[in-house]
Amino acid sequence: MTIEPLLDVRGLVKEFPQSGGIIPGRLSPIRAVSGVDVQVLPGQTHGLVGESGCGKSTVARTILQLDKPTAGEAIFEGRDLFKLNKSDLREARKDIQIVFQDPFSSLNPRMTVQSIIEEPFVIHGGAHKSEREAEVKRLLKQVGLNPEHAARYPHQFSGGQRQRVGIARALALQPKLIIADEPVSALDVSIQAQVVNLMRDLQRELNVSYLFIAHDLAVVRHISDVVSVMYLGKIVETGSRDDIYENPTHPYTQALLSAVPEPDPILERMRERRVLVGDLPSPADPPSGCRFRTRCWKATELCAEEEPALEDPGVGHSVACHHPEVEVAISSR
Amino acid sequence: MAVPLLVVEDLSVEFHTDEGIVKAVSNMSWELAAGETMAILGESGSGKSVSVQAVMGLLPMPPAVIAGGSIRYGDTELIGSEPSVLRNIRGPEIAMIFQDPLSALNPVYRVGWQIAEMFRMHEGASRSEARTRSIDLMQRVGIPNPEIRFRQYPHEFSGGMRQRAMIAMALALNPKVLIADEPTTALDVTVQAQIMDLLGQIQADTNMGLILITHDLGVVASVADRVIVMYAGRTVETGDAESFYRRPAHPYSKGLMRSVPRITGPLERLHSIDGTPPSVVDLPAGCAFATRCPEVHDRCTERPALIQIGDRTRTAACHLVGEPVGEAV
Amino acid sequence: MTEPKTVDLEAVAAIDPARRTFWGDAWRILRRRWLFWVSLFLIVTFVGMAIVPGLYVWPSPGPDDPSGLYCFLADARQGPSSEHWFGTDVQGCDYYAQVTYGARVSLVVALFATMITVVVGIVLGSLAGYYGGALDSVISRTADGFFALPYLVGAIIVLSALTTQEGREIWHVTVAIGFLGWPSVVRLYRSTVLQVKGLEYVQAAKALGAGDGRIIFRHILPNAIAPTLVYSTISMGGIISVEATLSFLGIGLPIDSISWGNMISEAGTRIQQSPHLLFFPSAYLIFASLGFVLMGEQLREAFDPRFR
Numbered sequence A: 001m002t003i004e005p006l007l008d009v010r011g012l013v014k015e016f017p018q019s020g021g022i023i024p025g026r027l028s029p030i031r032a033v034s035g036v037d038v039q040v041l042p043g044q045t046h047g048l049v050g051e052s053g054c055g056k057s058t059v060a061r062t063i064l065q066l067d068k069p070t071a072g073e074a075i076f077e078g079r080d081l082f083k084l085n086k087s088d089l090r091e092a093r094k095d096i097q098i099v100f101q102d103p104f105s106s107l108n109p110r111m112t113v114q115s116i117i118e119e120p121f122v123i124h125g126g127a128h129k130s131e132r133e134a135e136v137k138r139l140l141k142q143v144g145l146n147p148e149h150a151a152r153y154p155h156q157f158s159g160g161q162r163q164r165v166g167i168a169r170a171l172a173l174q175p176k177l178i179i180a181d182e183p184v185s186a187l188d189v190s191i192q193a194q195v196v197n198l199m200r201d202l203q204r205e206l207n208v209s210y211l212f213i214a215h216d217l218a219v220v221r222h223i224s225d226v227v228s229v230m231y232l233g234k235i236v237e238t239g240s241r242d243d244i245y246e247n248p249t250h251p252y253t254q255a256l257l258s259a260v261p262e263p264d265p266i267l268e269r270m271r272e273r274r275v276l277v278g279d280l281p282s283p284a285d286p287p288s289g290c291r292f293r294t295r296c297w298k299a300t301e302l303c304a305e306e307e308p309a310l311e312d313p314g315v316g317h318s319v320a321c322h323h324p325e326v327e328v329a330i331s332s333r
Numbered sequence B: 001m002a003v004p005l006l007v008v009e010d011l012s013v014e015f016h017t018d019e020g021i022v023k024a025v026s027n028m029s030w031e032l033a034a035g036e037t038m039a040i041l042g043e044s045g046s047g048k049s050v051s052v053q054a055v056m057g058l059l060p061m062p063p064a065v066i067a068g069g070s071i072r073y074g075d076t077e078l079i080g081s082e083p084s085v086l087r088n089i090r091g092p093e094i095a096m097i098f099q100d101p102l103s104a105l106n107p108v109y110r111v112g113w114q115i116a117e118m119f120r121m122h123e124g125a126s127r128s129e130a131r132t133r134s135i136d137l138m139q140r141v142g143i144p145n146p147e148i149r150f151r152q153y154p155h156e157f158s159g160g161m162r163q164r165a166m167i168a169m170a171l172a173l174n175p176k177v178l179i180a181d182e183p184t185t186a187l188d189v190t191v192q193a194q195i196m197d198l199l200g201q202i203q204a205d206t207n208m209g210l211i212l213i214t215h216d217l218g219v220v221a222s223v224a225d226r227v228i229v230m231y232a233g234r235t236v237e238t239g240d241a242e243s244f245y246r247r248p249a250h251p252y253s254k255g256l257m258r259s260v261p262r263i264t265g266p267l268e269r270l271h272s273i274d275g276t277p278p279s280v281v282d283l284p285a286g287c288a289f290a291t292r293c294p295e296v297h298d299r300c301t302e303r304p305a306l307i308q309i310g311d312r313t314r315t316a317a318c319h320l321v322g323e324p325v326g327e328a329v
Numbered sequence C: 001m002t003e004p005k006t007v008d009l010e011a012v013a014a015i016d017p018a019r020r021t022f023w024g025d026a027w028r029i030l031r032r033r034w035l036f037w038v039s040l041f042l043i044v045t046f047v048g049m050a051i052v053p054g055l056y057v058w059p060s061p062g063p064d065d066p067s068g069l070y071c072f073l074a075d076a077r078q079g080p081s082s083e084h085w086f087g088t089d090v091q092g093c094d095y096y097a098q099v100t101y102g103a104r105v106s107l108v109v110a111l112f113a114t115m116i117t118v119v120v121g122i123v124l125g126s127l128a129g130y131y132g133g134a135l136d137s138v139i140s141r142t143a144d145g146f147f148a149l150p151y152l153v154g155a156i157i158v159l160s161a162l163t164t165q166e167g168r169e170i171w172h173v174t175v176a177i178g179f180l181g182w183p184s185v186v187r188l189y190r191s192t193v194l195q196v197k198g199l200e201y202v203q204a205a206k207a208l209g210a211g212d213g214r215i216i217f218r219h220i221l222p223n224a225i226a227p228t229l230v231y232s233t234i235s236m237g238g239i240i241s242v243e244a245t246l247s248f249l250g251i252g253l254p255i256d257s258i259s260w261g262n263m264i265s266e267a268g269t270r271i272q273q274s275p276h277l278l279f280f281p282s283a284y285l286i287f288a289s290l291g292f293v294l295m296g297e298q299l300r301e302a303f304d305p306r307f308r
Helices: A056-063 A086-092 A113-123 A129-142 A147-151 A159-171 A189-206 A217-221 A241-246 A251-259 A265-270 A301-305 B048-056 B083-089 B111-123 B127-140 B146-150 B159-171 B189-206 B241-246 B251-259 C009-015 C022-030 C034-051 C095-131 C133-148 C151-162 C170-197 C200-207 C212-248 C260-268 C275-303
Strands: A007-016 A030-040 A045-049 A071-076 A096-099 A177-181 A209-214 A226-231 A234-240 B004-017 B020-033 B037-041 B064-073 B094-097 B177-181 B209-214 B226-231 B234-240 B307-309 B314-316
Touching: A007 A056, A030 A045, A030 A056, A030 A209, A030 A226, A030 A234, A045 A056, A045 A217, A056 A177, A056 A209, A096 A159, A096 C200, A113 A129, A113 A147, A113 A159, A129 A147, A129 A159, A159 A189, A189 A209, A189 B251, A209 A217, A217 A241, A226 A241, A226 A251, A234 A241, A234 A251, A251 B189, A265 B241, B004 B048, B020 B048, B020 B064, B020 B209, B020 B234, B037 B048, B048 B064, B048 B094, B048 B177, B048 B209, B094 B159, B111 B127, B111 B146, B111 B159, B127 B146, B127 B159, B159 B189, B177 B189, B189 B209, B226 B241, B226 B251, B234 B241, B234 B251, C022 C275, C034 C095, C034 C275, C095 C133, C095 C170, C095 C212, C095 C260, C095 C275, C133 C170, C151 C170, C151 C212, C170 C212, C200 C212, C212 C260, C212 C275, C260 C275
Parallel strands: A045 A209, A045 A226, A096 A177, A177 A209, B037 B209, B037 B226, B094 B177, B177 B209
Antiparallel strands: A007 A030, A007 A071, A226 A234, B004 B020, B004 B064, B226 B234, B234 B314, B307 B314
């Protein structure tokens, strides 16, 4: 790729100490994220999908250093975010913003929408009160809210409207990157579509990049240029949107896609479901070798012994599997 | 259609709150026959759960008030019946499972014990008999190693396994009707598929009536026989699933169907329904969807009744469906 | 379909979301409860008594009454009468005036002791809850140590450490009570901080680059203060009794200060002959204390959405 990535995360590891046990520190830490590489190109969206507990949200939180990373680097515009001192990090945070999942807990209930959206300006100084007010009005309009409602409190808005307020706050400092952690999964379907469309429009307008984290493969398909699939702290497959949805190669990706229900009874009955057996293993004690092998229908002894590398098996994108299904696509197509 | 097991007729449920009267369900009617799967679809606040909570007697009263209508199981009217009568119906005859199995299971008791309790309490089974039957049941709902799982606590179960345990408890007394309120919403997509398959298979085995309540149009598409779509406490469309999914009639159903993101098909801009649902405290006198409807017209200030469309299996509450209008894009 | 019979204007205002705030909601709940009004009445009465006792006692002290407290030795230890509603004490002072003037010291001690506990509790609770780690361990274990200490023993130790040769002063008692009271507030406030800290709006502020001070005061404090407010209102009532207990035991306020505790303490020795000396200050003490405790309970229910 010739374009320089805006954000280049390499070898990201995040361990959480396990509490409990009689002697502190005796239990080995839980590796929530275990060596993840993610690149976000300018003006593009990288979708990070996986089921709960796969570590996708931890990736977001560590990049923003809401949690301290254990190892790895995150190069943003040539500088490693993990090595910045406090004041440089504060500066860098102007360029990287976050939108959270829960539109109810992500806005301070005791603050008006005006003070929520202008907070970034207050924190980073500059702009007089009147300028800030004008700016908040402009931002509200930009995210499709009535600028007259700036004096209202968050609980006076619906879920979708609050998520727009959250987006307006994230846009305030004109960031280059927005990390969106499950931004639509708490919303109703008809509202979800509004927010996804808004995010796409804003991207086109402002050339902002997104790291879009979600469990819903269908939503990710509608907004992402590049998609990575995570399982138990690792990326198992990564490629362009078409690679992932038209030519899924990792068994886990295939299973995920085949499990997504479609609102069409006839199509559903024709589809051959690949229903995974069992549950996600505990991240405290991941399986040896390939982490997916305990639920994989293709697992062999090799999978238990050796961890597959994330590389291209000749399909044009990277897959971490010893037995990639190179030519088979899911049967509904 | 066979003789219905459960009949809800003209049911209205209100919540009397400080903020005013919330009309959670207005004049809802449906029937469920044995062996039938009915899906009640709607977004949050549509009242989709309230009607079945009324069936199960789970509404907190006050603030909830059943403002009218009837709920009949066989020959028994459930509204206003003696608690002793209801106890023999709710649970043994009509069982229910919930969205969040963690809060529905008691954290301080072993899962197996909670299932066994159903046999001991309702059928007076002996300890060992209850244990054997519980283990059989756990096996039947696909809980691996049931002997070991029997002795574990809810927190030692994963989300999917907990939902299976809940299903086992609900099935313990061989109910004739099972109500599942968002049974897969809290679960991961791969586990979702497992649970839906399980429910479908159990229903085929037992010929019970199954009611699925969900906001997810996709999840129930493969299992539902019939569909009811709710909006702002009102039924806006009913019909057999196949023809509903092929051609939704009400503008709300159409919009909803088109706003579902897909993993296949053309990658166009997502369709969205503008605006937000009306406050249920202050419902408009006419059609509740009028403020967001792309096909709104003069008559929408009158509240539309459910009108039969096409073959007799389908109805929609829209002034437009009765008239020969071209298919809106 | 049933319509509400009359249009309650307030209910209409409540429906309009533009007018709803956290405090507004609490107020709407409170004002419908008679216990709130009872407790408010009690608090206003006693606080008024503490600020301007002259409003409650008339006529004002005359020139032949140098103490300013209606004392005439000849009338000592009389029971209640139309002239002296609460009777007189051993000095012949009008007991109604005495008990009324006693409100000030009792409430001042309670107020300042509560302020000490709340300020110390919130500062330490914020530090422990927000920063965690070693700081949290030190603060929390110290608080645990205080809990292990029996209250009266603690009070005796602190008061004897503070007392100088000139004797005890009011602020000694205030500080002693405050000093022993902060650990409960720390525990309470710390746990609320821990809850609020994890919420996404706090994370969002962090991601915006907000400093610790801003997060602690702008985002956490307003959302975590309610339980502490409730607790301290209730504890105001408790502290009024604690002060009385200490005074009763003779380790409280200086003997010459007019407080309910001292009055009760003194009356205890004459309970057979003059029960009214015990009855009236005790009754005032109980009602003042009750006022704050009831108010605290009402606030708790108004703030806690589970009661709504």
